Amino acid sequence: MIKTSLLRGAALIAVAAFSTGAMPAALASQAQAQTADTPPQVPATAEGRIPAGEFVKQANMRTVRISPDGTRLAxxxxxxxxxxLVTLNLNDIAAGPKLILAAEEARDSGERTLRGFRWVGNEHIVMTVISREDMAGNLADFRRLIAYDVKDGELIQLAWRDAGFDAGNILxxxxxxxxxxxxxxSTAGSTERYFLPEVVEVDVDTGKYKYVQRTNPVVTNWQADGMGVVRAGYNYDRDTGRQRILYRSGESDNFSTVYNQADATFTESLPAPQVFIPGTDEAFVTSRESGFTKVYRMNMETMNLGEPVFEVPERDVxxxxxxxxxxxxxxxYTFEDGQERAxxxxxxLKAVKTxxxxxFGKDEAQIVDYSTDLGKVVVFGGGLQRIGGYYIFxxxxxxxxxxxxxxxxxxxxPINPMRAETYTASDGTRIEAIITTPRHREGQKNLPVVVLPHGGPFGVKDTVNFGFAAWHQALAEQGYVVIQPNYRGSGGYGKEFEKLGREPGGYGKRMQDDLNDAVAYFSQQGxxxxxxxxxxxxxxxxxxxARGAQRDADxxxxxxxxxxxxxxxxxxxxxxxxxxxFSEGFQATSDDAEGISPARNAEGEWAPILIVTAKRDARIPxxxxxxxxxxxxxxxxxEGQDFRYIVQEKGTHNLPYDDVHMQWIDEAYAWLQKYNPAYIPSDGDAAPALISLN
Known part of the structure; x- marks a missing residue:
């Protein structure tokens, strides 16, 4: 039985009424002129301290998708x-959500994982399922599609016959x-066709299919345009790094190679079509040719870029x-002031967002999904000032x-306050950091801090929002300032900034200095x-x-x-x-791989370190x-003094379940309290009482 806190018929807010034929401008002006009811009031949690583990529990509502006709949610x-995964009939909300299947995390042979879902028509939810199998002693993941018929609950296998490893990419x-x-x-005829995919047209109601595009000896991925015509093929060479694009103008034309290059810096963006422009050989693409990611119109036959059609000054689109x-x-989608915006x-859509x-307030309303006619819009309200929830507009x-x-x-x-602030690293590089301050200690100075560098590392960034893994909120709620530096190599700041992390002396050295410099700067600010x-x-x-504990114990x-x-x-x-x-150097392009390895430099003084590993981590062994x-x-x-070691038996790289995720944050908080308590007598204040949310 699925337990939800679905509020039926609550919070009916008149925002702006408009008929199908109304002008969008009228909607916008009406919204600006009217005084709407306020969103739901902040609960009593504003006064107490929320336990850290509450911030990392699985969301009760996430990845919401509405059917094309706007009658159902998944x-x-x-x-x-x-x-x-559940479905909800918006015409019968009182019936509550209906279970489809569990979104488990595949760890061992025979286990399954739900990796995504989408609507096909108004009566079928198509789910991507990963099956982990034992292949001659090695684990291999097979991808398949299953349709769920919302009328009768039937599950339908989609194009499984003769399918090989991957049969799950919808074009x-x-x-x-x-x-x-x-x-x-496909395995039909010969196993030599593994990893050389074909394209089939599938009937979602029956699972039957017909061939649209046969395999090509150099194509490992296909792309279709908005009319359903396969227009491009791609290939990546694992050893040389060359990325190849094949293109054709129309269904009756032959494919020809239009691009075949490698990027040894890993910082360029492949000029692949985002949207094919109907009736032309042009497409909208993203490119970093100028140093920052911009959107261009590009001729696919010549690969020549036109003038940018959209850009953000000194930031990547x-x-x-x-x-x-x-x-x-x-x-x-833009990235400015530490925040991603649509x-x-x-x-x-512009009028609806306005x-x-x-x-909800500026930047507090995100359009999540909408019906084909825009009659129903799924909205997330919150994320900056309050945690928030999902609404149907x-x-x-x-x-x-x-x-x-x-x-x-x-x-x-309420969310602990977040902001983006820029500081200057010790070599003069400008670094943007996301700062989260404890809401119970507003205005206080000289507080304890946790520096929380993001994963990746390259091309990834932290932003000003609540986030899925809200560790910054969990720790700020306990009294810590949390700093998330977008150190050199992070994404969003252009190609040259990313290269700073990849050049010799970057990984494990200057990237590490950026974290130390954040402590120095914000300490100087008080x-x-x-x-x-x-x-x-x-x-x-x-x-x-670990590198910080080993290199910078002081x-x-x-x-x-x-x-x-x-x-x-x-x-x-x-x-x-x-x-x-080719990808051997992606993780660390350092000229000193041994020197930056904590495990090869265990002697000497270390800061006390808590080490947590996931036994079934498929990315980091x-x-x-x-x-x-x-x-x-x-x-x-x-052990127990200089270091503590925890093995999460059910853990994967994604911290998939409440128990493993809460163990991570609870153990982290306990380690912090042991060596760097949030509240000490000289602070002049005491921790607010913990409250129970059960």
Whole structure:
């Protein structure tokens, strides 16, 4: 039985009524002129301190998708600490959500994982399922599609016959006819066709299919345009790094190679089509040719870029928002002031967003999904000032109905204040950081700090929002300032900034200095106490934490490292085997792989370090943590004092369940309290009482 806090018929907010034929401009002006009811009031959690573990529980509502006709939702809900896929009939909300299947995390042979879902037509939810199988002693993942018929609950296997490893890449959907184009590996005739996919058209109601595009000896991925015509093919050479694009103008034309290059810096963006412009050989593409990601019109036959059609000064454009049929650009995702935003060029969506921000506040209303006719819009309200939830907006009646809070226990609780602030690193490089301050200690100076470097590391960034893994909020709620530096190599700041992390002396050195420099700068500003600083991270952040403990024990009172890389030569060998020779240098392009490896430098003074590893981590082998712990023991480090080692038996790289995720944050907080307590007598204040949200 799925338990939800679905609020039926609550929070009906008249935002702006407009009929199907109303002008979008009228909607916008009406929203600006009217005084709307306020969103739900902040609960009593504003006064007490929320336990850290509450911030990392599975969301009660996430990844919400609305059917094309706007009558049903599909989304992920929380059931017993695990994610389940459910559907909700918007015409019968009183009946509540209906379970489809559990979204488990595949770890061992025979296990399944739900990796995504989408509507095909109005009566079928197509789910992508990963099946992990034992292939001659090695684990291999097979991808398949299953349709769920919302009328009778039937599950339908889609194009499974003769399917190889991957039969799960949807290229185009025809909602009207209930069909879609599927790229899949095929075993029909010969196993030599593995990883050379074909394209078939699948009937979602029966699972039957017909061939659209046969395999090509150099194509490993296909792309279709908004009309359902396969227009481009791609190939990536694991050893040389060359990326190849084949293109054709129309269905009856032959493919020809238009691009075949490698990027040894890993910082260029492949000029691949985002949206094919109907009736032309042009497409909207993103490119970093000028140093920053911009959107261009490009001739696909010549690969010549026109003038930019959209750009953001000194920042990368994050992506293109396209129409459901894939034929139009509706807007763009931007990154400015530490925040990603959707900027709509479509007048109707622009008007809807303006109307919603009139209710929730600037940047507090995100359009999540919408019906084909824009009659129903799924909205997320919150994320900057409060945690928030999901709403359904009827653009015809102007009603805004609360569907559910994102997190049932937290509801609309206030968020610890976040902001973006830039500091200058010791070599003069400008670094932007996301700062989260404890709401219970507003205005206080010289507070304890946790520096939380993001994973990746390259091309990834932290932003000003609540986030899925809200560790910054969990720790700020306990009294810490949390700093998330977008150190050199991070994404969003252009190609040259990324290269700064990849050049010799970057990884494990200057990137590490950026974290130390954040402590120095914000200490000088009086916000934090440099003598009360710890470092914590997962994946690359786990490496940075361990490297900090090993290299800079004088900077950090403690370190917390999860799922990190600790022996670079060992990791490079793993990458070479599993990702190809070209990608061997992706993780660490350092000229000193041994020197930056904490596991190879276990002697000497270390900051006390908590090490957490996931036994079933498919990205970072558990041997990385085992190697580090063995080295610490050989170096005479005392377990329980100098380090603590935790193996999460059910853990993966994604912290999939409440128990493993809460263990991570609770153990981290306990380690912080041991070596860098949030409240000490000289602070002049005391921790607010913990409150129970059960």
């Amino acid at each position: 989304y992920l809900a929380n059931s017993g600490g695990k994610q389940v 185009h959907i025809d909602h009207k006819n209930g069909t879609f184009l599927l790229q899949r590996d 994050s992506g293109v928002i396209q129409s459901d049929d894939g034929n139009r650009v509706l807007g763009y 900027v709509y060029t479509d007048e109707t 109307a919603l921000e009139g209710v 009827d653009t015809r009646t102007g009603q805004l109905d609360l569907l559910d809070w994102q997190f049932s226990a937290l509801k609309d609780a 916000l934090i106490d440099a003598d009360r600083a710890c470092i914590m991270g997962w994946s690359y952040g786990g490496f940075a934490a 900077v950090w009172q403690c370190a917390i490292a999860g799922a990190g890389v600790y022996d670079m030569p060992l990791m490079n060998a793993w990458d070479r085997k599993n990702l190809g020779r 558990m041997e990385q943590a085992e190697t580090l712990v063995s080295a610490l023991r050989r170096a005479g480090k005392v």
